[in-house]
Amino acid sequence: MDYDVIIIGTGLGGLVCGALLAQRGLRVVIFEEKAKVGGCCTSFTRKGFTFDLSVQSIGGCREGGRVWRLLEELGLQEGIEFLPLDPAREYYFPDLKVCQYADLSSHVEYLSSLFPHEGQGINELYQLYHSISEEIDRLPHTLSWFDPSRFAREFPVAFQYRKKTLQELLDAFIKDPRLKVILGVRSSYALLPPSRLSVIAMASLEMSYLQGGVAVVKGRMEALPQLLANGLNRWGGMIQTRQEVKGIIVERKEAVGVRLREGEVVTSKVVVSNADATTTFLKMIGEEYLPPGWVRRLKGMKPSYSYFILYLGVEGELDLSCSNNEVFPRYDFEEEYRHLDGGRIPPSPPYYLLAPSLVNPCHAPKENNTLCLSYKAPYRLSGGWNAEVKRALAERIISQAEEIVPDLRQRIILQVSSTPLTIERMTGNGWGAAYGWAQIPQQAGIYRLNRVSPIDRLYLAGHWTAPGGGVAAAMASGEITADLIWDRLTEEG
Ligand SMILES: Cc1cc2nc3c(=O)[nH]c(=O)nc-3n(C[C@H](O)[C@H](O)[C@H](O)COP(=O)(O)OP(=O)(O)OC[C@H]3O[C@@H](n4cnc5c(N)ncnc54)[C@H](O)[C@@H]3O)c2cc1C
Structure with a gap:
């Protein structure tokens, strides 16, 4: 046996899982296909401008938050600085600018204060989010997904709301249609309208920001995966980059190791996949090794949407009161998704305007700044993703952003665009899915793909399994999977 644990992928889920197990003395190796560790959480530099590939803000970074607690457990929290965002974000509606405060x-x-006649409903709504997210955080790693009676008994609020959408909740607590839209605004971050977003997912999202603390990493986002990788190495774990795993070796229904690109076989007591779940099961293993009903469910699951992103280096100062902004041309979330479902980006879509260098001045040369403008985007765009489409979308989003950053077009020094295909290529996530599976009720909470797979000794970590998408959740999943593996291997001696 070469190792105790083989992990496929150095996303944050894989790194946290590996670092915790190496710290406890297990022999861990991680194989990473790309040259760099971090998956979605890498960064790149062009002409002196630095951009984080994806992440805009992270929940759970304040003392006591999930990310902070994990780094503390690993003894690594001194190695990184988080820059709090307060306000976390500003939302522009046609006649109103709304802040998302950080606590x-x-x-x-x-x-x-904006909607005094709805004060009671707002309070009750946030109390409910708090109760749900508190219960979800307490779910023990030993909880069997197939034991609903224990779930109902010990986690009654999460159980009660497990099949509800955010829209159902808003309709129950709030009367004012404009306030419903404003309270539903964070669904945009999950790339789903309130009518499809799971209440469980929304509660975790809201609370990881409002209670866990929202921040960005000081410097480059990739400092966080690098910190975890250094910890793992310090405890004797190994990371091999540029090492694609081609197959997971299954003998007598158990995972016993992996096959690398050149055919080399490496064996272990358990295997963890932090890679895309569909690739893991259908390509690295093969349908013939899996229960047919389970494969049908996997094939029917829906990935999250992706992004079209325009990374810009711009000349001069930015007159913005907040680094993270989102602009909604109308009080309606549904229309955008009707277009996305049809493989289109709407004619005048909502968009994000991030100014990372306002918080991290080191991202841009002196007296310049960085901007990231983005639209939500489908993987299969009708007509396809080509240079002309990218150029037209870039033009459109720059024109829209000029409402907030005047003369933007003339100030652009550097322009790089990225589509769902780019995100898929850079991160290995099928469909360029930004958050793994879409967080609809059927795929959130206990209904998310289980981290214990139908192949014995094969586990999942990362955003394709529970608790869900985003940095804090991917890290939490790595922790829960590490605990499961630790219990099993110590029991086996
Ligand atoms: C554009 C964008 C914006 C986002 N914004 C935010 C945000 O603001 N806040 C937030 O919290 N989250 C955000 N997210 C989501 C967040 O980044 C992810 O949910 C999270 O980082 C996923 O971590 P993970 O552990 O699942 O692994 P991933 O980051 O998906 O990494 C998986 C790793 O596995 C490797 N791999 C795959 N296949 C193989 C193989 N065969 N062999 C070896 N290695 C392999 C890949 O190369 C990759 O390194 C965003 C994501 C995107 C794409």
């Missing part, structure tokens, strides 16, 4: 009481107070 729960200020946010609830602020919303209640």
Whole structure:
């Protein structure tokens, strides 16, 4: 046996899982296909401008938050600095600018001051989010997904809302249609309209920001995966980059190791996949090794949407009160998704405007700045993703952004665009899915793909399994999977 644990992929889920197990003394190796560790959390530099490939903000970074606690457990929190975002974000609606404050009481107070007649509903809504997310955080790693009676008994609020959508919740607590839209705004981050977003997912999202603390990494985002990789190495774990795993070797229904690109076989007591779940099961293993009903379910699952992103290096200062902004041309979330479902980006879509260098000045040369403009995007764009489409979308989003950054077009020094195909290529996530599976009720909470797979000794970690998408959740999943493996291997001696 070469190793105790083989992990496929150095996304944050894989790195956290590997670092925790190496720290406890297990022999861990991680194989990473790309040259760099970090998956979605890498960064790149062009002409002196630095951009984080994806992440705009991370929840759970304040003392006591999930990310902070994990780094503390690993003894690594001194190695990184988080820059808090407060306000976390500003949302532009046609006649109103709304702030997302960084702590729960200020946010609830602020919303209640905008809509005093709805104060009670707003309070009750956030209390409910708090109860759900508190229960979800307490779910033990030993909880069997197939034991609904224990779930109902010990986690009654999460159980009650497990099949509900955000829209159902908003309709139950709030009357004012405009406030419903404003309270549903964070669904945009999950790339789903309130009518499809799971309440469980929304509660975790809201609370990981409002209670866990929202921040960005000081410097480059990739400092976080690098910190975890250094920890893993310090505890004797190994990372091999540019090493694609081609297959997972299954003998007598158990994972016993992996086959690398050149055919080399490496064996271990358990295998963890942090890679895309569909690739893991259908390409690295093969349908013939899996229960047919389970394969049908996997094939029917829906990935999250992706992004078209324009990374810009711009000349001069930016007159913005907040680094993270999102602009909604109308009080309606549904229309955008009707277009996305049809493989189109709407004519005048909502968009994100991030100014990372306002928080991290080192991202741009002196007296210049960085901007990241993005649209939500389908993987299969009708007509396909080609240079002309990218050029037209870039033009459109720059024109829209000029409402907030005047003369933007003339100030652009550097322009790089990225589509769902780019994201798929850079991260290995099929469909360029930004958050693994879409967080609809059927794929969130206990209904998300189980980290214990139908192949014995094969586990999942990362955003394709529970708790869900995003940095804090991917890290939490790595922790839960590490605990499961630790229990099993120590039991086996
Ligand atoms: C554009 C964008 C914006 C986002 N914004 C935010 C945000 O603001 N806040 C937030 O919290 N989250 C955000 N996310 C989501 C977040 O980045 C992800 O949910 C999270 O980082 C996923 O981590 P993971 O552990 O699942 O692994 P991933 O980051 O998906 O990494 C998987 C790794 O596995 C490797 N791999 C795959 N196949 C193989 C193979 N065969 N052999 C070896 N290695 C392999 C890949 O190369 C990759 O390194 C965003 C994502 C995107 C794409």
